[in-house]
Amino acid sequence: MKNLFALLLVLLSFGSYAQSQQEVIPLTLSESLQYALENNVNAKNARLEVLVAKATTKEETSKGLPQINGSFNINYNPQIPVVFLPNEPPFGDPSIPGDVIPARFGVSYQSGLGVTVSQMIFDGSFFVGLRAAKTFAELTEFDQLKVENDVIEAVKKAYYGVLVNERRIELSEANLARIDSLLEETKALNEAGFTEKIDVSRIQVQRNNTSTALSRAITAYEISKQLLKIQMGLPKEYDIQITESLAELNPEEELNEILTMEGLRRVEEDQVQKSLELTNLDLKYNQSQYMPTLFFNGNYQRSGAGNSLSTTFESINWFGSSLLGVTLNIPIFDGLAKSARIQKNRVQMQQLENQRSFLQDNIALEIYQARQTLANDLDILKVQQDNMALAQEVFDIAKIKYNEGVGSNIEVVDADAALKEAEINFLAALYDGLIAKVDLEKALGILKSNLNF
Structure with missing residues (x-):
């Protein structure tokens, strides 16, 4: 919370001035989510819509005064x-x-x-209209909750994307350091007459590819930070620095718990229920139009x-x-207009009942699919992590053999390429697992309940 207050203070102090150098703001995931819920455009509009609904209720009440x-x-x-x-x-x-x-x-x-x-x-329609206005206000609150869930989902995925690209840079830098060391050793061996020029060229090509991969990783990291800032509603003149690691955000016990969790009632169900209540009130409103009205x-x-x-x-x-x-x-005769509106309301209620039934089935399917996907991605991540460790071991052995003169330069280059491929597969599996975790949290309806603020 102290970091968040510091963030808000920085924004209020410097928001009106153009900065020649970006202010770097440290952020945790919790702080990012809290800031996004306050400043994301969709979240702000959802809060304003709630105020509009409350004003509409007052407007309906005034008709009886x-x-x-x-x-x-x-x-x-x-x-x-x-x-x-x-x-x-x-x-x-x-x-x-x-x-x-x-x-x-x-x-x-x-x-x-x-x-x-x-x-x-x-006027019978007044009391129905008043209830409808209050129900509509309740619906807008559920709409706000739905928007906030969408914001949380987007920010979490963007935050994890920054962390994964940060890890990608770390691996690319380690690869570049490793290949630079190998290149210097090979050049020395070539100058001493122990290796051919083609061995140096082969590793130089590998070094150039590694440098390009690092540049791409840095670009992807910067893009992912911009995406996170957009999802948060953070002005572009500020830079961000992630202060948490993937291991801290995704402890193993939490992953095991979420895989067996039953979940909560989804806000989409409440939205459909309120829409059904509103349609039923509209039906009653049209029925009340057959009643006389009395005014002083x-x-x-x-x-x-x-x-x-x-x-x-x-x-x-x-x-x-x-x-x-x-x-x-x-009222005596209106050309059967009220009767037609009542029939339309009854059909709309049937549509919403069908939608509610379909939604319940779909939520059950979402939970099943998300749970299976996360479990599968975690298995794949474990395999890719072991595979990356094996690829590192193969490279180390190939390099030792090459240095001792019992292995070839091609073996080292191939081992390095295999290690990079294993790292790419590991990063892909890591990102897929993180996205699957967020999807399961959404399917279970616990995105917002997991927040600690």
């Missing part, structure tokens, strides 16, 4: 509308020609100030008018009005 709105308006009539009246007794005016009298009703300025209140008394409505307003703007707001020209009432809405 009083809805209060205020209003204010002021209107000016450049031309007051004309109303036509019949020009007939007893209201007719003989001085006006024609059978109608134009009259203007209204004033130049009008204003109003009001408040409206609405309160739901009964209230309104209070004051209105004023005047022929000039200054007289419009005089209190003598303002009058109040109010309204109280209830509204009952009774």
